[in-house]
Amino acid sequence: MVMTGRFISLEGGEGVGKSTQLLLLAEALKARGLSVVTTREPGGTPGAEAIRGLLMTGAVDRWSPRTEALLFAAARADHVERVIRPALAAGSWVLCDRFIDSTRAYQGVAGGLTDDEILALHRVGSQGLMPDRTLVLTMPVAAATARMVARDGADADRFAARSDGFLDRVADAFVALAAREPERFRLVAADGPAEAVTARLVAALADLTS
Numbered sequence: 001m002v003m004t005g006r007f008i009s010l011e012g013g014e015g016v017g018k019s020t021q022l023l024l025l026a027e028a029l030k031a032r033g034l035s036v037v038t039t040r041e042p043g044g045t046p047g048a049e050a051i052r053g054l055l056m057t058g059a060v061d062r063w064s065p066r067t068e069a070l071l072f073a074a075a076r077a078d079h080v081e082r083v084i085r086p087a088l089a090a091g092s093w094v095l096c097d098r099f100i101d102s103t104r105a106y107q108g109v110a111g112g113l114t115d116d117e118i119l120a121l122h123r124v125g126s127q128g129l130m131p132d133r134t135l136v137l138t139m140p141v142a143a144a145t146a147r148m149v150a151r152d153g154a155d156a157d158r159f160a161a162r163s164d165g166f167l168d169r170v171a172d173a174f175v176a177l178a179a180r181e182p183e184r185f186r187l188v189a190a191d192g193p194a195e196a197v198t199a200r201l202v203a204a205l206a207d208l209t210s
């Protein structure tokens with residue numbers, strides 16, 4: 001049976017379990033006989049990983065939200081062109097840890113750029129490629145921050161070091177985006193054992209896998 005590649009993004013605030021679930025979800029889909037490529041943003045290609053280094057290090061105010069949006073768009077353009085589109089064309093499912101909706105939430109709602117500005121950059125950089133399904137992991141910011149602190153200790157990156165208010169705005173932004181595009185988005189509770197979360201994610205893809 002020939003399967004069509006699907007593009008799935010995992011989104012949510014810091015520490016909700018996206019990276020953990022990306023791997024578990026990939027295993028679950030592979031067990032169904034699907035070819036799966038896992039990747040992340042910012043990053044996924046040597047060039048985009050180099051831009052990631054610029055974005056993730058240094059003082060919180062090293063870049064303005066506008067400059068960040070341009071850097072994320074440039075990294076994404078390289079990633080889409082060299083990894084995501086070729087994998088989809090080859091029939092693989094692509095699971096991506098963050099994508100355009102992170103820019104809409106972090107640089108847009110929380111950072112002050114308009115959604116139109118961000119989507120215009122996305123049209124230029126990535127020809128407007130959108131995921132077939134966006135899975136937003138949700139949990140209270142305080143609980144997710146506790147997971148992150150347990151993981152990173154004092155090694156917070158530029159984004160994780162932001163105020164609780166910023167992280168609250170990001171979390172609210174994902175929920176608002178999901179309400180505006182209910183066909184593409186699914187909100188998935190991120191609490192409980194990792195295997196239980198994976199089962200919820202698999203269920204949220206049921207219409208695409210059947």
Ligand SMILES: Nc1ncnc2c1ncn2[C@@H]1O[C@H](COP(=O)(O)OP(=O)(O)OP(=O)(O)O)[C@@H](O)[C@H]1O
Pocket residue numbers: 013014015016017018019020021147148150151190191192193194195197
């Ligand atoms: N269901 C879970 N229950 C308890 N701890 C978890 C669960 N899922 C992940 N964790 C732990 O929480 C921490 C954050 O998880 P993970 O790195 O997957 O989150 P993330 O959303 O990718 O974070 P970031 O946005 O910072 O990259 C890790 O230490 C991970 O082992």
Ligand SMILES: Cc1cn([C@H]2C[C@H](O)[C@@H](COP(=O)(O)O)O2)c(=O)[nH]c1=O
Pocket residue numbers: 014040041042072098099100101102103104106107159160
């Ligand atoms: C793609 C993307 C990411 N960000 C922020 C969100 C996170 O704080 C970091 C990435 O770190 P992670 O540990 O790999 O999740 O970057 C952003 O602000 N805008 C974006 O478009």
